[in-house]
Amino acid sequence: MTGQLPPHFAAWLALREPADAAARAVDLVDVVRRRLAGAGPLVVHDLGAGTGSMGRWLAPLLPGPQHWILHDRDADLLARAAAGMPAAAGDGAPVTVGTRAGDLTRLTAADLSDASLLTASALLDMLTAQEIERLVAACAAAGRPALLALSVTGRVRLTPADPWDGRIAAAFNDHQRRTVDGRALLGPDAVPACAAAFARHGVDVLVRPSPWRLGPQQAELVGEWFTGWLDAACEQRPELTGPTRAYARRRRAEIAAGRLDVRVDHLDLLAGGG
Template identity: 60%
Template sequence: MAVDGVVAGAGPVGRSADRGVVGPRGAGGEEPPRYAPEWLRLREGADAAARARELLGPLRIRPADRTGGPLVVHDLGCGTGSMGRWLAPRLPGAQHWILHDRDPGLLRFAAMAAPRAAADGGPVTVETRRGDVARLTPEVLTGASLVTASALLDVLTRAEVETLADACAGAGCPALLTLSVAGRVELTPADPLDTVITEAFNAHQRRAGLLGPDAVTVAREAFAERGATVRPHPSPWRLGPEEAALTGQWLRGWVGAAVEQRPELRGPAERYLTTRLAACAAGTLRVTVHHTDLLALPRPKGGGPA
């Protein structure tokens, strides 16, 4: 079975080829999207099951410090809006979500599919914006109660993560950044090529200055240097027979990216992929794809603990 082409979603395909929040670059027109809407919809259930609910407790105390007006949430690289559909019903009180993405089609879909009620029945309203994380400023986040993103950190550069941390620190708002890849994958039953494919895939993610599996470490340092209390938490995908469609798509992208990085793997990778897809179809394959969620709570005004 050929592994030509990388299935969007298993890892970054080229430099800046749609990091969600990234706008058009240069004078050559818009770049093709990195994540197809079909992939985003396919992974939404696994994302929802994986996100660290443990981080919502510390987050929920933040709105209590505010008086008047709705909770204002900026969702960076919103895609189809899955983060809002997961988070808005778990936060109490009226909310206003500002959805950022470079793709106007995704923005329209995300706005239409957004939830309309908070955890306590309060209203949820939505607006959309196109923008670039590399140009994010505290002014863009004026009045923000929370910045959030899903599967974004690992497709940013160090400079872009520092820009994000600067903007959040300047605006004094927390950030909940979910599902950043950790660079570790476990497949059962195991195969000798698992480690080889993993290492090649991780190298692919680090191409052209992207952070890939180093993203959470860089983000922790960036937010901590700006006075935030940073809390990471594991958020793995655990894929079994019920997620066979997602697992198959992920496998094609994961192996395809590894072969793109190391073309000499093509022959053994084709055989590996054929075997893995057969096991997936038979319901005998289990996959754990490790991610990390990160909550950064800014230092309160007055200099007390976050």
């Protein structure tokens, strides 16, 4: 994975963090705790850590001393993530943090050899089939459970419905599957591809829904999400730009009035948790 992140990316990650925390499948954490019982001090590798939201959510839910190693290609995001990690687990045990900047799709089993657990959030749908194959191979060879959360499925529901919703969703999903710098992104196809890759390595997989459920209480997030959703759809299909202007005005008025609810479906995947 190469290239620079847009300047507003950190702000977007911060805005979505509460919705991510509310959406993640907590029952998979129960499976992880059972899998790690008696493992001693935990070493958790968080892949594509961003600003550290996965660690802030998960570290308090895991018992005992923990050392988190945060991976990302953006050093500024890593610094922010490390500074924001909790100092203690839910039982008061210490949590320490290290960072590694680099291309996580090039990680090997040797890079993850000390791991007790591998994690990622909102990552898989930004990868290609080849990148997922390499990442799964490294995780499978490391022989540790991997909790990979919040991958988009392509299913979105806006309430009240509008005739334009389906066309915008289809164009957005095509945008998620676009080719960028020669990389054909998987977008909504990422979780099935990842599950199949783990299966080829003989690793069991559990998959759970983790939808965003957004309403008037998340109006700022809904507004930012809607703008990004529509902009991506129109970038993919420029012919939609003019015809959707009235649609955009209607939807933004509904958001401002607290009359729009949005469900954005995601999936959480736990590999090797059995």
